Amino acid sequence: xxxxxxxxxxxxxxxxxxxxxxxxxxxxxxxxxxxxxxxxxxxxxxxxxxxxxxxxxxxxxxxxxxxxxxxxxxxxxxxxxxxxxxxxxxxxxxxxxxxxxxxxxxxxxxxxxxxxxxxxxxxxxxxxxxxxxxxxxxxxxxxxxxxxxxxxxxxxxxxxxxxxxxxxxxxxxxxxxxxxxxxxxxxxxxxxxxxxxxxxxxxxxxxxxxxxxxxxxxxxxxxxxxxxxxxxxxxxxxxxxxxxxxxxxxxxxxxxxxxxxxxxxxxxxxxxxxxxxxxxxxxxxxxxxxxxxxxxxxxxxxxxxxxxxxxxxxxxxxxxxxxxxxxxxxxxxxxxxxxxxxxxxxxxxxxxxxxxxxxxxxxxxxxxxxxxxxxxxxxxxxxxxxxxxxxxxxxxxxxxxxxxxxxxxxxxxxxxxxxxxxxxxxxxxxxxxxxxxxxxxxxxxxxxxxxxxxxxxxxxxxxxxxxxxxxxxxxxxxxxxxxxxxxxxxxxxxxxxxxxxxxxxxxxxxxxxxxxxxxxxxxxxxxxxxxxxxxxxxxxxxxxxxxxxxxxxxxxxxxxxxxxxxxxxxxxxxxxxxxxxxxxxxxxxxxxxxxxxxxxxxxxxxxxxxxxxxxxxxxxxxxxxxxxxxxxxxxxxxxxxxxxxxxxxxxxxxxxxxxxxxxxxxxxxxxxxxxxxxxxxxxxxxxxxxxxxxxxxxx
Numbered sequence: 011x012x013x014x015x016x017x018x019x020x021x022x023x024x025x026x027x028x029x030x031x032x033x034x035x036x037x038x039x040x041x042x043x044x045x046x047x048x049x050x051x052x053x054x055x056x057x058x059x060x061x062x063x064x065x066x067x068x069x070x071x072x073x074x075x076x077x078x079x080x081x082x083x084x085x086x087x088x089x090x091x092x093x094x095x096x097x098x099x100x101x102x103x104x105x106x107x108x109x110x111x112x113x114x115x116x117x118x119x120x121x122x123x124x125x126x127x128x129x130x131x132x133x134x135x136x137x138x139x140x141x142x143x144x145x146x147x148x149x150x151x152x153x154x155x156x157x158x159x160x161x162x163x164x165x166x167x168x169x170x171x172x173x174x175x176x177x178x179x180x181x182x183x184x185x186x187x188x189x190x191x192x193x194x195x196x197x198x199x200x201x202x203x204x205x206x207x208x209x210x211x212x213x214x215x216x217x218x219x220x221x222x223x224x225x226x227x228x229x230x231x232x233x234x235x236x237x238x239x240x241x242x243x244x245x246x247x248x249x250x251x252x253x254x255x256x257x258x259x260x261x262x263x264x265x266x267x268x269x270x271x272x273x274x275x276x277x278x279x280x281x282x283x284x285x286x287x288x289x290x291x292x293x294x295x296x297x298x299x300x301x302x303x304x305x306x307x308x309x310x311x312x313x314x315x316x317x318x319x320x321x322x323x324x325x326x327x328x329x330x331x332x333x334x335x336x337x338x339x340x341x342x343x344x345x346x347x348x349x350x351x352x353x354x355x356x357x358x359x360x361x362x363x364x365x366x367x368x369x370x371x372x373x374x375x376x377x378x379x380x381x382x383x384x385x386x387x388x389x390x391x392x393x394x395x396x397x398x399x400x401x402x403x404x405x406x407x408x409x410x411x412x413x414x415x416x417x418x419x420x421x422x423x424x425x426x427x428x429x430x431x432x433x434x435x436x437x438x439x440x441x442x443x444x445x446x447x448x449x450x451x452x453x454x455x456x457x458x459x460x461x462x463x464x465x466x467x468x469x470x471x472x473x474x475x476x477x478x479x480x481x482x483x484x485x486x487x488x489x490x491x492x493x494x495x496x497x498x499x500x501x502x503x504x505x506x507x508x509x510x511x512x513x514x515x516x517x518x519x520x521x522x523x524x525x526x527x528x529x530x531x532x533x534x535x536x537x538x539x540x541x542x543x544x545x546x547x548x549x550x551x552x553x554x555x556x557x558x559x560x561x562x563x564x565x566x567x568x569x570x571x572x573x574x575x576x577x578x579x580x581x582x583x584x585x586x587x588x589x590x591x592x593x594x595x596x597x598x599x600x601x602x603x604x605x606x607x608x609x610x611x612x613x614x615x616x617x618x619x620x621x622x623x624x625x626x627x628x629x630x631x632x633x634x635x636x637x638x639x640x641x642x643x644x645x646x647x648x649x650x651x652x653x654x655x656x657x658x659x660x661x662x663x664x665x666x667x668x669x670x671x672x673x674x675x676x677x678x679x680x681x682x683x684x685x686x687x688x689x690x691x692x693x694x695x696x697x698x699x700x701x702x703x704x705x706x707x708x709x
Contacts, residue, residue, distance in 0.1 A: 060103060062090065062117045070117075071133045075099065079130065080115070081149045085123040088147075089115030199277040199297055203304070208268040215265050216395040217388030217420065218258055221379050225249060225262055228354060229270045232306055246376040247345060248355035250314075252362040253381030256421030259358035262381070263310045266356065273307035275300075279316030282336045290317065290336030298343040298353065305352030314357040320366045337366060344374045363580055383419055385514060386412050392420050396427040403441040414451055416512050426450045455509070457502020465505070471634065472537060473498045476547055477506040478630040479536025480529060482622060483615050484510065485644055488653040489525035497638045505547060520568045527555050527611040528618075535615040536626060552608075559607040560600070569603050572596075622648070 062070075067090065070076050075096040080089040092100065103116055127147040134144045202208055212222055231238055231245045238245070251259040267274040275297065282290040301307050317336045344355060357375065359365065369375065384392060389412035397408065415423065429450035434442040452459075465473070477496045484490035491510035498506040534548040563569040565578040577591045590597065619626055628647050633639050645651075 060115075060117045062119055064119075064121050066117075067119050068133055071130065072137050073099075074137075074139065076145055078145055079147055081123065081126060081147055083151055084149070085126070087118055087120040088123060088126060090117040090119055092116045199275040199281070199300075199309070201273060201275055201300075201304075202267050203273040208264055208274070210261070210264040210268045212265045212269060214395060215258060215261055216391035217384040218262065218381060219388075221251070221262060221381050222265075224377060224379050225266060226269075229266055232270050232272050232308075232354075245352075245354065247373060248357065248375040249377040249379055250362070250370070250375040251356070251358040251379050251381055253360060254383060254419060255360050256419035257381045257383060258420045259360075259381050260312055261420070263312070263356055263358065266308060267310070270308060273301075273304040275307065275309045277309075277311060279311055279313045279318065282317050282340075283333060288332075288335065290332055291339035294336060294339040294343055301353045306354075307352070308354045308356060310356040310358075312358050314369075315359045315361045315364060318357075318359070318365045318369050320364060337369070341366075341368055341374065344369075383417060384423075386416075389415055389418060389423060392423045393427070396424050400427060400431055401441050403443050405444045406442070406447065407444070411447055411451075413511070416514055422454065426454060429453055452501075456497075456504065456507050460500040460502075463500045465500070469505075470498065471630075472541065472545060473506045473547065474630045474633045475536045475540045475626070476533035476545075477508055478626055478633055479532040479534075479615070479619060480508045481532075481639075481644055482536070482626050482629060482648070483532030483618050484508075484529035485648050485651060486618050486622065487525040487529055489519075489522040490529045491526070493641055493644055495638060495640045496633060496644075498633055499637050504550075520562070523558060523562055523568070524607070524611060527558055527607070528614045530555050531608075531612045531615040532619065535612060535619055536630075539616060539619055539623070540626075540630075555608050555611065556604065559604045559611075562607065563600055563603050569607075571603055572599060 070090065070092070073096075075092055077091045077093045079091070082089060092103075097103065097116070100116070130145070130147055212226060215222060228246055228249060235245070251262060253259055263276070267276070277297075282293050284290065297309065301309055317333055317340065319333065319337075321334050321337060355375070362370075362378070370378070390408050393408045393411055397406070411426075415426065418426070426447065427450075430442050430446040433449050433453075434446045437446075439446070477498055481493055481496045484493055491512045494509040494511050496506075496508045501507055530551045533551055534544055537544050537548070563572055565576055567574045567576050579591070592600070625647050629639070629644065632643060632647075
C-alpha cells in the first residue's frame with residue numbers, strides 16, 4: 011500500500027494535477043453588451059440640452075453673436091455656433107457631454123426648417139448687417155454609424171444567442187464538454203482521477219467470483235506490469251461484460267475504477283449519438299485523444315449496444331447512418347492503424363447477440379466475461395453485502411432468504427433489502443425482522459396486496475378453484491415445481507397467485523417442460539370442470555403455455571414431426587428480416603403442433619383433476635375460508651407427493667413454514683387488536699353507565 015501511495019504522489023508530466031478553471035464564454039456576451047450600451051450612450055445624435063426657440067435665434071442674429079449655422083441632413087435640425095468672444099454672454103450654456111465631439115454646437119434649433127435659409131437672410135437684412143459680415147446657412151449630411159450598426163448587428167446577435175440556447179438544450183444543458191455549441195464534438199465522458207474518486211472495491215462485489223478473477227487480472231496488470239511483460243505478455247486491450255440486467259456489470263466497472271488507481275473514463279453508449287452528422291465520430295476521437303494523454307487509463311462504455319449494433323441491418327436508414335459512422339470510428343480507435351498502448355476498454359451490455367462481429371473480435375475485446383444470475387451460494391453472499399448497513403435482529407437467516415429468491419439478480423436482492431427496511435420503518439420498528447423480509451419478497455414477486463378490491467362471492471369462488479387447480483395439478487405431477495403457498499388475495503394486477511420454488515437446473519427435458527405446461531393449464535381446467543365454463547382469468551396462463559410450446563417446437567427441437575431442427579438465431583440478424591426462416595407449409599405444421607401440445611397439456615390437467623375432484627373441492631373450500639394456504643395444507647389433503655422425495659421439496663416446506671409463521675403472527679395480532687378494541691368499548695360503556703347513574707342520583 012505504501013508503494014502505491016508513493017506512486018500516486020509522483021508528478022506526471024502528462025497529467026495536470028492543478029487544473030485551472032477554463033475561460034467562461036459568458037464574459038464575451040457581457041463585453042459585447044457593455045460595448046453596445048456605451049456606443050449607444052455616447053453616440054452623436056441630436057443634442058437636446060441647449061435647444062432654442064425661434065425668438066431666441068432671431069435675438070442672437072440681431073446681436074451678431076452667431077458664428078455659423080449648420081443644417082444637418084437637409085431639414086432634420088440646425089446647429090448654431092456662437093462666436094468665441096460672445097460665449098460669456100450666455101452663462102446658461104451647457105457644455106457638450108460627449109467626449110467624442112471636438113466642435114460640438116452651442117445650440118440646436120429644430121423648428122420650421124423648410125425655408126430656413128431665406129429666414130436667416132431676411133433677419134440679417136432687417137438689421138442692416140453688411141453683406142461681408144452676414145452668415146450663410148451651411149448644409150451637412152451626417153451618418154449615425156452606431157444606429158446603423160445596431161440596427162443589423164443587434165438582431166443578428168439575438169438570433170445567435172437564441173441558436174446557442176437551443177443547441178445547449180439539445181446538447182444536454184451544459185453537462186460535460188458537449189453541452190455548448192462550440193464543444194459539441196467534445197467527449198462527454200466523466201473522468202475519475204485525482205479528487206473525484208470511486209470508493210467501491212472488489213470487496214463490495216459479491217457472488218461474481220469467476221468474473222472478478224478475470225477482471226482483477228487487468229487491474230493487477232496496471233499495478234504490476236513488469237510481472238507480465240517479463241514473460242512477453244501484453245495487456246488485454248478490452249473486456250466485454252455480458253449478462254442479464256441487474257447482475258452487477260456496472261458494479262464491477264465501479265470496483266475496477268476504485269481498485270486500479272489509474273484515470274478512469276466513464277460514459278454511456280448513447281453519449282456518442284446526437285442529431286448532428288459527425289458528432290459521434292468526433293466525440294470518439296476526442297475521447298481516445300484525451301485517454302492517450304493520460305495513459306495508462308481505462309475507458310468504460312456502459313450499454314455499448316447503443317452504438318455497437320451490427321452494421322447494415324437497419325433497412326430504413328441504410329449504410330449512411332450516424333450510428334454506423336460512430337461505430338466505424340470506434341473500431342478504428344480501438345484497433346486500427348494507430349496504436350493505443352496503455353488504453354484499456356471496458357464495456358457492458360445485455361444484448362451481445364446484436365453487436366457487430368468486428369467489435370467482438372480479439373484485438374478489440376480480447377475477453378468476454380459472462381455475468382450470469384447468481385446461484386444459491388452467490389445469492390447468500392449478495393445478501394451479506396446488502397444487509398451490512400441494515401439494523402436487523404437475530405432471527406434473520408440469510409441462507410433461507412437466498413433459498414426463497416431463485417432467479418433474483420443482485421439488483422433484485424438489493425431491492426428486497428431496501429423494501430424490508432421501508433416496511434419495518436412503516437411499522438415504527440427499531441429493527442428489521444424476518445417477517446419484514448417475507449413481506450418484501452411478496453411485494454416484489456406478486457405486488458402490493460389489494461384487500462380493498464371489490465370482488466363478488468362468485469368471482470372469489472372462481473378464483474379459489476382456479477388457484478386450487480394449479481396447486482392440485484402441480485402437486486400430482488412428477489416434474490412440476492414444488493409448491494410454497496397459494497393465495498386468493500389480489501396482488502398487483504393478479505386476482506390470485508401460487509408461489510413455487512423452481513429447481514435451479516441448467517438443462518431441461520421435454521417431460522419437465524410439458525409438466526410445467528400442464529400445471530399452468532390446471533386453473534382453466536378446474537374452472538371448466540366445476541362451473542362448466544371458462545373465464546378470462548387464464549390469459550396469463552395461456553400466454554405462458556403458448557410461448558413455451560412454440561419454444562419447444564421451433565427452438566429446442568423437441569417435436570417429433572418437425573424433427574431435430576431449430577430456427578433460433580443467436581446472432582440477432584432475423585430481428586431486421588422481413589422473411590421467416592421457414593416455409594409456409596412449415597409454419598402451418600408449427601401452428602398445428604403448438605395447438606396439439608397446448609391441448610394435450612389441457613386434457614392431461616382435466617384428467618388429473620377429474621380423478622381428484624373431492625380433494626380439489628376441499629382445497630378450494632379451505633382457500634376460500636383462509637385466503638392463503640401453504641405446502642403443509644396441500645399435503646394434508648393430497649398426502650405426500652406420489653413420486654417420492656424431489657429436489658427442492660424440503661426447501662419448499664421450510665419456506666412454506668416461514669410464510670405460515672407470518673400468517674399465524676398476523677392472525678394473532680389481529681385477535682389481540684380485536685380484544686383490545688372490545689376491552690376499550692366495554693370500558694367506555696361502563697363509564698357512560700356510571701355518568702348516567704350519577705346524573706340520575708343528582709336529579
